[in-house]
Amino acid sequence: MTATKPRLAWLSDPTVFEINRVPAHSDHQFFASKDQTKKLTQSLNGTWRVHLEPDLALQDLAFTKPDFDHQHFKYIQVPGHLQTQGFDGHKYVNTQYPWDGHEELRPPKVPAKNKVASYIKTFTVADELLDKPLFISFQGVATAFYVWLNGHFVGYSEDSFTPSDFELTPYLTEGENYLAVEVFKYSSASWIEDQDFWRLNGIFRDVFLYATPTTHLFDLNVSATLDDDYQTGLLTVTPTLTGELSERTLKVSLLAPDKKLVFEKIVPLSSDLKVATTITDVCAWSAERPDLYELELTLVDQNDEVVEFSTVKVGFRRFELKDGLMHLNGKRIVFKGVNRHEFDPIRGRAVTKEDMLWDIKFMKRHNINAVRTSHYPNQSLWYHLCDEYGIYLIDEANLESHGSWQKLGACEPSWNVPGNLPEWQATCLDRANSMYARDKNHPSVLIWSLGNESYAGKDIELMGDYLREKDPSRLVHYEGVTWNREFDQITDIESRMYAKPAEIEEYLQNDPQKPYISCEYMHAMGNSLGGFKLYTDLEKYPHYQGGFIWDYIDQALYQEVDGHKRLAYGGDFYDRPSDYEFCGNGLVFADRTVSPKAKEVKELYANVKLLPDQTGVTLKNDNLFIDTSDYFFTAKVLQDGHVVWQKDYRLNVLPQETKHFELDYPEVTEGEVIHEVTQRLAHDTTYAQAGFEVAFGQAVYPKLPKFVPTKAPKVVLGDVNIGLSGENFEVLLSKDKGGIVSLKYFGQEFITRTxxxxxxxxxxxxxxxxxxxxxxxxxxxxxxxxKVVDLKVETLENAVQVTYTYELPLPEKVLVTVTYTVDGAxxxxxxxxxxxxxxxxxxxxxxxxxxxxxxxxxxxxxxxxxxxxxxxxxxxxxxxxxxxxxxxxxxxxxxxxxxxxxxxxxxxxxxxxxxxxxxxxxxxxxxxxxxxxxxxxxxxxxxxxxxxxxxxxxxxxxxxxxxxxxxxxxxxxxxxxxxxxxxxxxxxxxxxxxxxxx
The missing domain is CATH 2.70.98.10 (Beta-galactosidase; Chain A, domain 5)
Structure with a gap:
C-alpha cells in the first residue's frame, strides 16, 4: 500500500493500515542446511531503549537518526508491554472505549492524548545472514507503529496480533545498525480492537531478523485432507517461490509419524509449481490422536547444493458440513471448548512458551478439546502446540468494535464500524488474510472466525466470502449476525453467546438449519459454572455441537500495596473508565493456579462416561476415533468413605459404543457403600504421566447415621442458663442469649459466641x-x-431437649426453631x-x-x-x-x-x-x-x-x-x-x- 497523506494522518485513516509491509505468508520454518544447524533468523528480543511521550504533539523524530543521543531513554524488555514495565498506567474496560467520557470522538478519529513510545535497538547482522536479502518481522505490536533503519523510513503497520514484516536490505550498513520504532497507543484500528481486555500496548511479541537465500520458499500452502473413505490421504503442496528459479529443483519428502518416508518427489522450479499425491492407510489427525507427518522441502541448485531447507508438520484430516452437521474425518464432532486470552499477571499478553505449555497441558488434563482464540490470532507457537497435543481451534480475526454498536447493553448501531462502510473494507479483508496466510497449514484450525461482537454488515460479509474462496476446507464462524439476521448468510454455524439451555433446546427442536455452538457460554466469573450440566446434556441433540466456556484465565495483574503483592483488577490502578472485576472469568486464576470450577469442567467434558452399579460398570465411549485400550480402570468399594477393596481392570470399548462389564465387587453389608470406578492413563503422555485420572463415576447406596441418646445428663436449671453435663463434658444453654454459649469437652471450650x-x-x-x-x-x-420469642425445656428418656423459637425480622411473620438435645454421653x-x-x-x-x-x-x-x-x-x-x-x-x-x-x-x-x-x-x-x-x-x-x-x-x-x-x-x-x-x-x-x- 502507498499513501500520499502526511505520516501522522495515517493514524486516523482506516484506509491506511500498512506501508511497505511484506505480504502475509505461512509460518513454516526454513534453514540454509538440511540438518537445520544453519539458521537464517536472528532474534532481536531482549533489552531495548524507550521513551514515552504523553501525546503525539510532543513527539520528536530526532530519535530516528543514528546520531541521536538516547542516553536519557530508559530500558525496556521486548517482547513486553509498556504498561507492565512501568511506562504507562493500566486500563481495563470491556465494551466501552477507553477514552469514553474524556474525549468526544467518533470513528475514525483518535484521541488527542495519544501516547507515543519511541523504541531504539542497535544490532549487528549475524554472519550467516550477511549478503542476503534481510527482513525484519514484528510478530505483534499494539496498536500502530512506524519503523526506521539507520535514519531511513522503512514502513508502517496496524493490526496488533498478526506479523508485520519489512525488508531492510536497502538501508543496512556494515557493522552496527540503528533501528527506531515509533509505537502509538491509539489509531483508527483502536475502533476495531475493542476487545474485553486490559488495554496494553507496545512491542509485545517476538522481533527477529531473517534472511532469504537466492531461492526462497516465501509461502507454502499445504492441503492435507482425506478421500471419501476417510482412510486415503490427499496431499497437495503449493509453494510460492522468490528469487532464482532456473536450473533449480525442489525435493518434496513426506515422513510418517513413525519417521518412515512415505512419499518423495523431485520437481523443477516454476512459478506455478504444485505437487500432489495420495497416501494410503493414512494416520488421520484429531485431538484424540494428533498424528503428524513431517513435510520436508529442499531447494537444490544446479550443483546439487542445498539452497534452502523448509519443514512443516502436516495433519491429514477432513472437516466438513455433512447432513447439516459438522463432521471431522466422517464423525459428528462436539467441541468441549474454552475461550482463551493470552495472559500472564506479570507480562500481560506477552506470554512465554512455558505459559503456553502449562495452558495446553491443563486443557488436556481437564478434557478440553477446543479453544477459540478470543479475540485475535494468538502467537504462532500456540498453533504448533495445538497441532502437536491435539486441540481444535476456532481461529479468530482481530476484529471487535463492541462499543460502537452496544451501549449499556442495548443494541444501538447508529455509528457502528465497520458495518457497510467502504473505507473500512480493505483493513477488514487484510485482517482476514493475515490470519489465513499465517495459519492455513495448521491442522488444529478447523474454523475461521470473522472476529467478535462487531455487529454485522457488508464488510464482515466480504471477509467471510474471501475466506471461503481461499479455503473451502474450513467453515466460517461469526456470532454477530444474531443481532442482525439480514446477514445470516455470513456464518456457516448457528453461534450464540450466553443463550440459556431452554433457548438452545428450542432452536434444536425446531428444524435447525445450521449446526449449533455456543461460542461463549458458562461465564466463569468468580464462583460460577453452576448449571453446566444443563448444557452438556444437550449433546443428545445431533445439531448441538458444543461450546466454548468464557473463559480460560483470569485477567489480573500484580500490584504492590503497602509492601505486599496482590492480584488486581480494573479500577485498582485508578484507571477510569473501568469495568472493574469483570476481567476475572477464568477456570484458572491469573497466577495459573487451578480454580475449583475446573473440576466440573473435567468431569462433564470427559469423553468416557463411567456408570457403576451393584454388579459392575457401564462405559460409554464418546470418543470418535479411539477405544479405551490405552487406559486402565480402577474399581473401588468404599464403606463409610473408607476404601475396603480395590482392583485394576483393562476394559476396552470401541469409539461411539457403550458396554457393561461385570466386576467382582465384594459384598459389604454394614455402613454406607460406594462403588467407584476411575479411568486412568495406562502410559505416559505428553501432558500427564501413567496413572493420571481422566474421569470417575460413583454409585452410592446411602445409609446415614441417626442420633440415639444413650443415657441422661446431669441437669442444672439455673435462672439464666440451663446446664447439662456428664463425664468430661459440660453444656450451657442460655435463656437470654438464645442458644448454646458453652460446649466443653475435656476442659476445653469450643464455643466463643452463640x-x-x-x-x-x-x-x-x-x-x-x-x-x-x-x-x-x-x-x-x-x-x-x-429474636427469641419462646423457650421450651423437655426431659426425654436419656436426654434433655431445649427448643428456641425465633421470630425473623421479615415483612411476613416467620418462626424458626432451633432444638438442642443433649444426652449424658x-x-x-x-x-x-x-x-x-x-x-x-x-x-x-x-x-x-x-x-x-x-x-x-x-x-x-x-x-x-x-x-x-x-x-x-x-x-x-x-x-x-x-x-x-x-x-x-x-x-x-x-x-x-x-x-x-x-x-x-x-x-x-x-x-x-x-x-x-x-x-x-x-x-x-x-x-x-x-x-x-x-x-x-x-x-x-x-x-x-x-x-x-x-x-x-x-x-x-x-x-x-x-x-x-x-x-x-x-x-x-x-x-x-x-x-x-x-x-x-x-x-x-x-x-x-x-x-x-x-
Whole structure:
C-alpha cells in the first residue's frame, strides 16, 4: 500500500493500515542446511531503549537518526508491554472505549492524548545472514507503529496480533545498525480492537531478523485432507517461490509419524509449481490422536547444493458440513471448548512458551478439546502446540468494535464500524488474510472466525466470502449476525453467546438449519459454572455441537500495596473508565493456579462416561476415533468413605459404543457403600504421566447415621442458663442469649459466641449481576437480628431437649426453631427448622454459623470434595474422605465471595494441631458445610483478598442447604429455579456434635 497523506494522518485513516509491509505468508520454518544447524533468523528480543511521550504533539523524530543521543531513554524488555514495565498506567474496560467520557470522538478519529513510545535497538547482522536479502518481522505490536533503519523510513503497520514484516536490505550498513520504532497507543484500528481486555500496548511479541537465500520458499500452502473413505490421504503442496528459479529443483519428502518416508518427489522450479499425491492407510489427525507427518522441502541448485531447507508438520484430516452437521474425518464432532486470552499477571499478553505449555497441558488434563482464540490470532507457537497435543481451534480475526454498536447493553448501531462502510473494507479483508496466510497449514484450525461482537454488515460479509474462496476446507464462524439476521448468510454455524439451555433446546427442536455452538457460554466469573450440566446434556441433540466456556484465565495483574503483592483488577490502578472485576472469568486464576470450577469442567467434558452399579460398570465411549485400550480402570468399594477393596481392570470399548462389564465387587453389608470406578492413563503422555485420572463415576447406596441418646445428663436449671453435663463434658444453654454459649469437652471450650442463624451466603459475582441483593436483601439480616420469642425445656428418656423459637425480622411473620438435645454421653443433637412460608423470595441458604476458636483450623470430612461444590455444581466432586484446612478452603477469587462449601456431608471434624476437636455427624439427612478463616459478612464486605482481616477465630457454617451459584452469565441470569431454596418449602438442618480425638 502507498499513501500520499502526511505520516501522522495515517493514524486516523482506516484506509491506511500498512506501508511497505511484506505480504502475509505461512509460518513454516526454513534453514540454509538440511540438518537445520544453519539458521537464517536472528532474534532481536531482549533489552531495548524507550521513551514515552504523553501525546503525539510532543513527539520528536530526532530519535530516528543514528546520531541521536538516547542516553536519557530508559530500558525496556521486548517482547513486553509498556504498561507492565512501568511506562504507562493500566486500563481495563470491556465494551466501552477507553477514552469514553474524556474525549468526544467518533470513528475514525483518535484521541488527542495519544501516547507515543519511541523504541531504539542497535544490532549487528549475524554472519550467516550477511549478503542476503534481510527482513525484519514484528510478530505483534499494539496498536500502530512506524519503523526506521539507520535514519531511513522503512514502513508502517496496524493490526496488533498478526506479523508485520519489512525488508531492510536497502538501508543496512556494515557493522552496527540503528533501528527506531515509533509505537502509538491509539489509531483508527483502536475502533476495531475493542476487545474485553486490559488495554496494553507496545512491542509485545517476538522481533527477529531473517534472511532469504537466492531461492526462497516465501509461502507454502499445504492441503492435507482425506478421500471419501476417510482412510486415503490427499496431499497437495503449493509453494510460492522468490528469487532464482532456473536450473533449480525442489525435493518434496513426506515422513510418517513413525519417521518412515512415505512419499518423495523431485520437481523443477516454476512459478506455478504444485505437487500432489495420495497416501494410503493414512494416520488421520484429531485431538484424540494428533498424528503428524513431517513435510520436508529442499531447494537444490544446479550443483546439487542445498539452497534452502523448509519443514512443516502436516495433519491429514477432513472437516466438513455433512447432513447439516459438522463432521471431522466422517464423525459428528462436539467441541468441549474454552475461550482463551493470552495472559500472564506479570507480562500481560506477552506470554512465554512455558505459559503456553502449562495452558495446553491443563486443557488436556481437564478434557478440553477446543479453544477459540478470543479475540485475535494468538502467537504462532500456540498453533504448533495445538497441532502437536491435539486441540481444535476456532481461529479468530482481530476484529471487535463492541462499543460502537452496544451501549449499556442495548443494541444501538447508529455509528457502528465497520458495518457497510467502504473505507473500512480493505483493513477488514487484510485482517482476514493475515490470519489465513499465517495459519492455513495448521491442522488444529478447523474454523475461521470473522472476529467478535462487531455487529454485522457488508464488510464482515466480504471477509467471510474471501475466506471461503481461499479455503473451502474450513467453515466460517461469526456470532454477530444474531443481532442482525439480514446477514445470516455470513456464518456457516448457528453461534450464540450466553443463550440459556431452554433457548438452545428450542432452536434444536425446531428444524435447525445450521449446526449449533455456543461460542461463549458458562461465564466463569468468580464462583460460577453452576448449571453446566444443563448444557452438556444437550449433546443428545445431533445439531448441538458444543461450546466454548468464557473463559480460560483470569485477567489480573500484580500490584504492590503497602509492601505486599496482590492480584488486581480494573479500577485498582485508578484507571477510569473501568469495568472493574469483570476481567476475572477464568477456570484458572491469573497466577495459573487451578480454580475449583475446573473440576466440573473435567468431569462433564470427559469423553468416557463411567456408570457403576451393584454388579459392575457401564462405559460409554464418546470418543470418535479411539477405544479405551490405552487406559486402565480402577474399581473401588468404599464403606463409610473408607476404601475396603480395590482392583485394576483393562476394559476396552470401541469409539461411539457403550458396554457393561461385570466386576467382582465384594459384598459389604454394614455402613454406607460406594462403588467407584476411575479411568486412568495406562502410559505416559505428553501432558500427564501413567496413572493420571481422566474421569470417575460413583454409585452410592446411602445409609446415614441417626442420633440415639444413650443415657441422661446431669441437669442444672439455673435462672439464666440451663446446664447439662456428664463425664468430661459440660453444656450451657442460655435463656437470654438464645442458644448454646458453652460446649466443653475435656476442659476445653469450643464455643466463643452463640451460633447465629444464617440465611445469607456471601454474594457471588453472578449474584451481584442478577440483582440477587435487591431481590433477597431481607434475608441478609434475618439471622443476625432474629429474636427469641419462646423457650421450651423437655426431659426425654436419656436426654434433655431445649427448643428456641425465633421470630425473623421479615415483612411476613416467620418462626424458626432451633432444638438442642443433649444426652449424658456428651452428644449434642442440633435441629434447626425453617417451616416454609409463601410470599417471600427464595432463600440464599439456611443453617447456623459458629464462631470457633482459631485453633480449630483443620477440617476432615466425609462428603463431596475435594473442591468446593454446590447444588448446581457437584458433578466433578466425589463422595469420599478428605482433609484440608480453613485457609486452604478459601478460593482466591478476585473479589471475595461465597467459597469453600461442601455438599452431601455425612460427618466432619474440626481439630487443633494436637488432633483434639469436634465431630459433627448428619442425623438421617446429609448437610452442607464450610470451615473458613472468615465470616460470611467479612467475605461480603471485602473487595480484594488482601482486605480480609486476620481474626482469632475460625468460622464453621452448618447448613441444611444452599442455593446454586449459577453461571449462564454474570450480568442478569439468575440461578436456575431448580437450584433455588424456595421460601414456601421447609428446610431442616439435623446434626450431632461430640468430642473428637484424631
Amino acid at each position: 451460633p447465629q442463624l444464617t440465611f445469607w451466603r456471601p454474594m457471588t459475582d453472578n449474584d451481584r449481576g442478577a440483582g440477587h441483593g435487591f431481590d433477597r436483601a431481607m434475608w441478609l439480616a434475618a439471622g443476625k437480628f432474629a 456428651g452428644k449434642v443433637n442440633l435441629k434447626a427448622t425453617y417451616p416454609g412460608h409463601a410470599n417471600l423470595p427464595s432463600l440464599p441458604t439456611f443453617g447456623l454459623e459458629f464462631k470457633l476458636p482459631k485453633r480449630l483450623e483443620n477440617l476432615s470430612y466425609y462428603g463431596r470434595g475435594p473442591a468446593e461444590n454446590y447444588l448446581d455444581r457437584k458433578e466433578g466432586s466425589r463422595l469420599g474422605l478428605f482433609e484440608t484446612t480453613a485457609k486452604k478452603e478459601v478460593a482466591p477469587y478476585l473479589l471475595p465471595q461465597e467459597t469453600g462449601l461442601h455438599s452431601d456431608v455425612r460427618t466432619l471434624s474440626v481439630t487443633d494441631q494436637t488432633g483434639l476437636g469436634l465431630k459433627v455427624s448428619a442425623d438421617q439427612q446429609a448437610f452442607s458445610a464450610s470451615l473458613l478463616p472468615y465470616s460470611t459478612m467479612m467475605l461480603e464486605e471485602a473487595l480484594h483478598q488482601d482486605e480480609l482481616p486476620q481474626v482469632p477465630f475460625t468460622y464453621l457454617r452448618l447448613l441444611a442447604a444452599e442455593m446454586g451459584v449459577g453461571g449462564d452469565d454474570s450480568w442478569g441470569a439468575p440461578v436456575h429455579e431448580r437450584y433455588w431454596l424456595k421460601a414456601n418449602e421447609p428446610l431442616t438442618l439435623a446434626v450431632t456434635f461430640e468430642p473428637y480425638q484424631k
